[in-house]
Amino acid sequence: MAIVETLGIVGAGSVLKKILDDVYPKAKDVFFNNLTEKRSDIDDLKIVRALTSIVKIKTLWNVENEVSLYEFYYPSRVSFPLGIEKRVNSLKELGERSNIVIQGTAGQGKSIFLRYLCGQELNVATTSNRVPVFVELRRVRDDMGVHDLLLEALQKYKLPHTQEAWTYLASTGKFVLLLDAFDEIDPSLASKSIYEIENIIDLYGDKLQIVVTSRPDAEIQKSHKFRVCKLMPLSDDDHLPFLQRICQEAEQAENLIKTLEGSTSDIRELLTTPLMMTLLVIVFKALHTIPDTVPKFYEELFDVLFYRHDNSKPGFKRKRFTQLDDSKIKDVFSAFCFYVRLYGLGVLTNAKFHELVKKASASTGLSVNSDGFKDELIKTLCLMQQDGFEYSFIHKSVVQYYAASFVRNSSGDFPAKFYQLAGKHGSDWDLELKFLSQIDSYNFSKYYEVPMLRAAANEIGYSFEQYNKEAECRLSDHLARRITMMFWRPDEIEIEKELLVGWSYAASKLDPVLVVLGGVWAREISINIELNKDFRLAVSKNFKSDDINDESVPCYLIQEDIHEWLPGLQKKVLDYFQKKYDAAMVIINAEEGKAAMLADFI
Numbered sequence: 001m002a003i004v005e006t007l008g009i010v011g012a013g014s015v016l017k018k019i020l021d022d023v024y025p026k027a028k029d030v031f032f033n034n035l036t037e038k039r040s041d042i043d044d045l046k047i048v049r050a051l052t053s054i055v056k057i058k059t060l061w062n063v064e065n066e067v068s069l070y071e072f073y074y075p076s077r078v079s080f081p082l083g084i085e086k087r088v089n090s091l092k093e094l095g096e097r098s099n100i101v102i103q104g105t106a107g108q109g110k111s112i113f114l115r116y117l118c119g120q121e122l123n124v125a126t127t128s129n130r131v132p133v134f135v136e137l138r139r140v141r142d143d144m145g146v147h148d149l150l151l152e153a154l155q156k157y158k159l160p161h162t163q164e165a166w167t168y169l170a171s172t173g174k175f176v177l178l179l180d181a182f183d184e185i186d187p188s189l190a191s192k193s194i195y196e197i198e199n200i201i202d203l204y205g206d207k208l209q210i211v212v213t214s215r216p217d218a219e220i221q222k223s224h225k226f227r228v229c230k231l232m233p234l235s236d237d238d239h240l241p242f243l244q245r246i247c248q249e250a251e252q253a254e255n256l257i258k259t260l261e262g263s264t265s266d267i268r269e270l271l272t273t274p275l276m277m278t279l280l281v282i283v284f285k286a287l288h289t290i291p292d293t294v295p296k297f298y299e300e301l302f303d304v305l306f307y308r309h310d311n312s313k314p315g316f317k318r319k320r321f322t323q324l325d326d327s328k329i330k331d332v333f334s335a336f337c338f339y340v341r342l343y344g345l346g347v348l349t350n351a352k353f354h355e356l357v358k359k360a361s362a363s364t365g366l367s368v369n370s371d372g373f374k375d376e377l378i379k380t381l382c383l384m385q386q387d388g389f390e391y392s393f394i395h396k397s398v399v400q401y402y403a404a405s406f407v408r409n410s411s412g413d414f415p416a417k418f419y420q421l422a423g424k425h426g427s428d429w430d431l432e433l434k435f436l437s438q439i440d441s442y443n444f445s446k447y448y449e450v451p452m453l454r455a456a457a458n459e460i461g462y463s464f465e466q467y468n469k470e471a472e473c474r475l476s477d478h479l480a481r482r483i484t485m486m487f488w489r490p491d492e493i494e495i496e497k498e499l500l501v502g503w504s505y506a507a508s509k510l511d512p513v514l515v516v517l518g519g520v521w522a523r524e525i526s527i528n529i530e531l532n533k534d535f536r537l538a539v540s541k542n543f544k545s546d547d548i549n550d551e552s553v554p555c556y557l558i559q560e561d562i563h564e565w566l567p568g569l570q571k572k573v574l575d576y577f578q579k580k581y582d583a584a585m586v587i588i589n590a591e592e593g594k595a596a597m598l599a600d601f602i
């Protein structure tokens with residue numbers, strides 16, 4: 001019990017004993033054969049140790065040893081569908097009846113939050129008297145579905161793990177299913193996984209609560225069987241107390257805050273997630289300063305992680321696992337990241353790791369031993385981690401930045417072909433495109449942004465060369481049709497549920513107007529709408545549950561409402577398009593002007 005208490009979980013043994021005592025007497029006569037074991041055969045201590053291992057993780061500042069997340073965890077604020085925001089410290093505070101998607105952006109701490117809730121279920125002060133079953137969805141494969149992973153988790157946690165046993169246990173109301181990282185499931189397996197999850201809900205009803213974590217716009221948010229709660233970003237007021245949790249010395253936290261106050265707004269705006277705050281601490285400890293741009297921050301991060309072991313010990317020379325120098329390792333790493341993203345992988349098997357290193361080596365013309373490269377990434381850089389025979393990145397944003405770096409450093413036809421690909425699958429390359437807009441501005445503007453802007457203009461008959469007043473009317477009708485999609489819900493779902501689902505649906509149809517506007521505009525629209533319940537009701541009552549697939553939806557039904565609640569929207573959108581186009585053309589003309597200048601001399 002002392003071991004458990006050091007994890008920050010108090011009374012786990014008594015919590016588990018009470019639950020299992022409740023479960024087994026009921027099973028004694030009818031379900032004894034299904035559970036296969038008597039109550040006296042169950043080793044509570046082994047189960048406690050297995051379950052509490054969920055809150056022990058390796059961190060970026062302690063990559064060699066697992067630590068309890070209770071040593072550094074900073075409570076997350078959660079926004080509920082009706083606009084209520086509060087810090088959540090237990091599953092009871094989320095509500096024990098409904099199934100929930102915990103939505104958060106990259107690095108926002110979704111997995112840590114879910115693990116924390118798991119630990120709190122074993123804490124006598126916060127438990128809802130249920131056994132948490134934690135499943136990592138990133139491990140879903142063709143031959144290993146959600147249900148298979150669930151049974152495997154039961155085995156891992158020393159619980160009865162046959163299908164018959166689970167059928168009984170799930171129906172007792174004494175278990176809660178925690179599914180981590182739906183967004184890391186291969187997109188080709190997402191629909192199948194949702195079907196499995198919804199089937200579990202149908203089988204056990206309100207006897208088994210399911211909590212899923214996911215990034216925004218994943219398919220699971222569209223399921224009418226879940227309500228969506230959002231992790232809130234860190235605010236400026238959170239920075240100091242967060243740093244005090246993860247910095248070893250209070251003085252270091254104070255110095256970092258003072259430096260932040262003098263940093264650029266881009267860097268401060270980056271610090272809305274626990275991951276970015278943690279990476280900032282690592283960079284600051286090494287450089288005693290803060291990079292002034294986001295791309296520079298990621299570039300510095302690579303070097304800091306490479307050299308931090310050397311700098312920590314005078315005279316220490318790091319063991320090398322490859323024959324490449326540091327810059328060449330970065331080149332291969334960038335190519336490797338690109339192939340990981342191209343194939344849409346979150347977790348790599350050993351065979352896939354070697355395959356992609358081979359591709360990265362061929363793309364860069366640099367020969368590297370795959371096993372040595374793997375050791376550099378895991379043991380030296382600590383940008384990847386190993387779990388059995390599988391490998392994953394410490395965070396998706398790292399692989400996305402260096403994939404973007406690979407595009408920037410490529411020549412020939414490659415950049416144009418990549419941006420053409422991104423134009424067709426932009427949502428798959430969202431963060432890469434954001435990085436490339438800063439580090440590869442010419443190619444980004446010429447091959448991605450300007451073509452997309454022109455496609456959007458063609459959609460509504462707008463000209464960037466001469467303002468066309470009629471385009472406002474066409475845009476009004478276009479946006480009205482798309483905004484109605486934001487209100488589509490099956491009849492049984494409350495209107496307030498996640499307005500952006502409809503917007504994401506429309507954008508997924510490769511509507512260039514919505515692609516250019518992006519999530520920022522969607523959020524602005526939804527915020528305006530969320531403030532006006534009358535508008536929501538006026539719109540929603542005009543549409544049936546199947547209207548979202550009907551291109552002939554009568555937009556005039558809500559035109560007056562849109563004009564009333566979103567005044568000037570059309571003009572704002574066209575101004576936004578024009579400013580983006582003008583800025584992109586300035587970049588293109590300036591770059592191509594350099595070549596023209598040299599041509600004159602030649």
